[in-house]
Amino acid sequence: MSNRKLKIAIQKSGRLFEDSLRILKDCGISIDNGRDQLKASARNFPLEVMYLRNGDIPQYLNDGVVDLAIIGENLLVEKGRDIEIIERLGFSKCRVSLAAPKGGRIRSLADLNGKKIATSYPNTVKEYLDKNGVDAELHIINGSVEIAPNIGLADGIVDIVSSGSTLFKNNLEEVETILMSEAVLAGSPVMDEELKALTERLKFRIRSVLNARDSRYVLLNAPNDKIQDIIRILPGMRSPTVLPLAEEGWSSLHTVINKEKFWEIIDELKSVGAEGILVCPIEKMVF
Known part of the structure; x- marks a missing residue:
């Protein structure tokens, strides 16, 4: 079994530092971190974090000194036009x-x-x-x-x-x-197939975290004769789960909605008879 690790660069200070560590933590990756360290290893994922000066990161990616980086897209436009953006991260806009x-x-x-x-x-x-x-x-x-x-x-x-x-x-x-x-996950153009496979594993986790951040789990009660009206409003992943309640003629609907459209959708749901609307954050969404 290979002992190779992905080397990922993040800013050693500045506006991306905390958010970069947070998304790795949300991906379930435990890092033995210290602010004054040059690098730190993850305990439960083949990953090594390197804390670098922001302006140096594009060159390190190009040279293959690091395999990945969490970096501002603006810096790639300025210094790393040929570097691939693997995933947009949605923070530090x-x-x-x-x-x-x-x-x-x-x-x-x-x-x-x-x-x-x-x-x-x-x-x-x-x-x-x-x-x-x-x-x-x-x-x-x-x-x-x-x-x-x-x-x-x-x-x-x-x-x-x-x-x-x-x-x-x-x-x-x-x-x-x-x-x-915005912040992006960028990849070195000189990664080999083994490192690309590890990158895919990390990208899968990141996407699960980002999907969860952008979504809310919604539970509501509704009279059965209003269910079809409600389903037409709900932009669920596929279709909402509908479960009968103990009270005859009523059901509970469960679905996921985008947080950006949350209030607009809630207002529509109330207007067609939805009651007892419960909204919960989602930790991860795996497809």
């Missing part, structure tokens, strides 16, 4: 946006013709400018990009935006969104 001083002359991308843009994403920005026929000078900054307009270094910036609070604090406003991003 953000956007890469053009921003400029509030009330200033920069109101659109075209207004930056002949102007200066500060950014940590020069490849992404240059491609976007070229595509839109805008000629601007780029200042590459690794750090606090948002201060550049205030100190006269640039007329606008392109940076990651989540809540927008950092822009607000620096008297900046979004002008245009260049790229939407």
Whole structure:
């Protein structure tokens, strides 16, 4: 039996660190973790976690130093265009946006013709400018990009935006969104078949966790003459389970619904006679 392990990279600090460890934990993978460690092994899955500097991860994937990584899609667009996205993870959502001083002359991308843009994403920005026929000078900054307009270094910036609070604090406003991003599971292009098979095992677990996070288990009671109306409303995995209640003429229906449509569906269910609606979180969903 092979003793090989998948090597997965996650940020050693920053916004993806906690969420990356959480999804591995939710997959049932126990990691002997320490924040100051360079790497840690899983006790119950052939996996080794490597804590790396965010900007180095795409190169490590390309070189096969690590087999997988949990990384922001925006960084792959900037530094790892040829790296495969194995699974979108749905957390750490953000956007890469053009921003400029509030009330200033920069109101659109075209207004930056002949102007200066500060950014940590020069490849992404240059491609976007070229595509839109805008000629601007780029200042590459690794750090606090948002201060550049205030100190006269640039007329606008392109940076990651989540809540927008950092822009607000620096008297900046979004002008245009260049790229939407989220955390992804990315794979090295040089994995062999054995490592790909291990990756499939991990991907199966991750998908089960993500499906559960996006869904809710719903139980409700309804008069029998309303069951068909309710079934038409419920977007279940296949069809809801219908069980007779002790009270004659009534049944209990069990199904799964998407959490994003939860309140809309609940309102419809109530309008056609559903009662005693119980909603439960789901730990895992295995197909």
